[in-house]
Amino acid sequence: MEALPIPSDTYKLGFIGAGKMAENIARGVVQLGLMPPSRISTSHSNPLRRTAFESFGVSILSRIDDVIEECDVVIFSVKPQAGEEMSFELELIEFLFLSKKSRLTSEAITFKKKLLVSIAAGIKMKDLEEWPGQSRFIRVMPNTPSAVGEAASVMSLGGSATEEDADIIAKLFGSVGKIWRGDEKLFDAVTDLSGSSPAYIYLAIQALADGGVTAGLPRELALGLASQTVLGAATMATKTGKHPCQLKDNVTSPGGTTIAGIHELEKGGSRGTLMNVVIAASNCSREVSQN
Numbered sequence: 001m002e003a004l005p006i007p008s009d010t011y012k013l014g015f016i017g018a019g020k021m022a023e024n025i026a027r028g029v030v031q032l033g034l035m036p037p038s039r040i041s042t043s044h045s046n047p048l049r050r051t052a053f054e055s056f057g058v059s060i061l062s063r064i065d066d067v068i069e070e071c072d073v074v075i076f077s078v079k080p081q082a083g084e085e086m087s088f089e090l091e092l093i094e095f096l097f098l099s100k101k102s103r104l105t106s107e108a109i110t111f112k113k114k115l116l117v118s119i120a121a122g123i124k125m126k127d128l129e130e131w132p133g134q135s136r137f138i139r140v141m142p143n144t145p146s147a148v149g150e151a152a153s154v155m156s157l158g159g160s161a162t163e164e165d166a167d168i169i170a171k172l173f174g175s176v177g178k179i180w181r182g183d184e185k186l187f188d189a190v191t192d193l194s195g196s197s198p199a200y201i202y203l204a205i206q207a208l209a210d211g212g213v214t215a216g217l218p219r220e221l222a223l224g225l226a227s228q229t230v231l232g233a234a235t236m237a238t239k240t241g242k243h244p245c246q247l248k249d250n251v252t253s254p255g256g257t258t259i260a261g262i263h264e265l266e267k268g269g270s271r272g273t274l275m276n277v278v279i280a281a282s283n284c285s286r287e288v289s290q291n
């Protein structure tokens with residue numbers, strides 16, 4: 001199929017699945033100025049979800065098919081795990097999530113002019129590309145900090161996606177954070193590390209703040225200090241280019257407070273635990289991919 005170019009400065013962006021990730025990405029794209037909200041749309045039956053998007057100017061269309069019809073770049077942001085409970089409006093979603101391959105007909109909505117992007121964990125490119133209605137797919141694994149312009153995303157191109165398509169998606173996700181290009185075989189591991197880790201870091205912030213409260217700090221100050229410290233440490237790691245061990249050594253005075261804290265972390269096996277956390281998430285991703 002011949003690829004039809006997407007107008008890179010005027011294209012319309014749509015989300016199928018008006019959930020947390022769609023909101024995070026749309027909010028980031030609008031707040032960080034990549035495109036006005038008037039060029040973004042989605043659809044949802046729940047008034048609360050509609051209001052969440054309308055509050056920053058995104059259009060809510062009455063049917064998912066309208067989003068598909070109207071938009072040049074369509075991001076699939078539904079949950080793969082939720083598929084079996086859903087009554088789907090789109091044959092593509094049925095195909096991907098319910099495996100109703102036999103229901104596809106030549107009358108299926110044509111996506112030939114569209115660039116389709118899946119951010120769904122565990123849905124493989126080969127399954128996306130089996131769908132006969134369209135072959136220009138890009139997989140992206142973003143994370144929730146896209147809402148504040150600090151996403152860590154990886155993208156992988158399907159066989160028929162063009163370099164122009166790649167530029168559009170690099171710019172789109174690059175406007176809400178950093179994006180790398182990687183082989184699709186890395187996607188389960190990417191999902192486990194950058195997709196899931198914000199949750200682990202929030203738990204770490206909460207635990208550090210609780211420690212501060214235990215040591216006598218007011219709750220608000222403890223939470224502010226913990227959050228800003230994680231931000232500062234992450235910025236040091238990304239901006240100085242120094243190895244984490246060196247950065248750790250710079251904090252650790254001989255006989256000081258930090259090494260006493262590190263001793264506790266090592267006694268608790270914290271580094272092994274974090275590695276195990278990523279491995280556990282990885283096993284889960286592989287299970288989702290195989291279903």
Ligand SMILES: NC(=O)C1=CN([C@@H]2O[C@H](COP(=O)(O)OP(=O)(O)OC[C@H]3O[C@@H](n4cnc5c(N)ncnc54)[C@H](OP(=O)(O)O)[C@@H]3O)[C@@H](O)[C@H]2O)C=CC1
Pocket residue numbers: 016017018019020021022044046049064076077078079080082086087088089090093119120121122141142143144195
């Ligand atoms: N959360 C995260 O940190 C990340 C998530 N992802 C991926 O992003 C995707 C979305 O995740 P997330 O935003 O967290 O999930 P949510 O449950 O918040 O959002 C999914 C949305 O899709 C809607 N939906 C489901 N099926 C359909 C359908 N057939 N037609 C229309 N809408 C539908 C849901 O509706 P309803 O509200 O009625 O349930 C919900 O609003 C998943 O595939 C996940 O793997 C990727 C990276 C990070």
Ligand SMILES: O=C(O)[C@@H]1CCC=N1
Pocket residue numbers: 121191195196
């Ligand atoms: O937990 C999940 O399945 C999704 C994928 C990455 C982050 N959240």
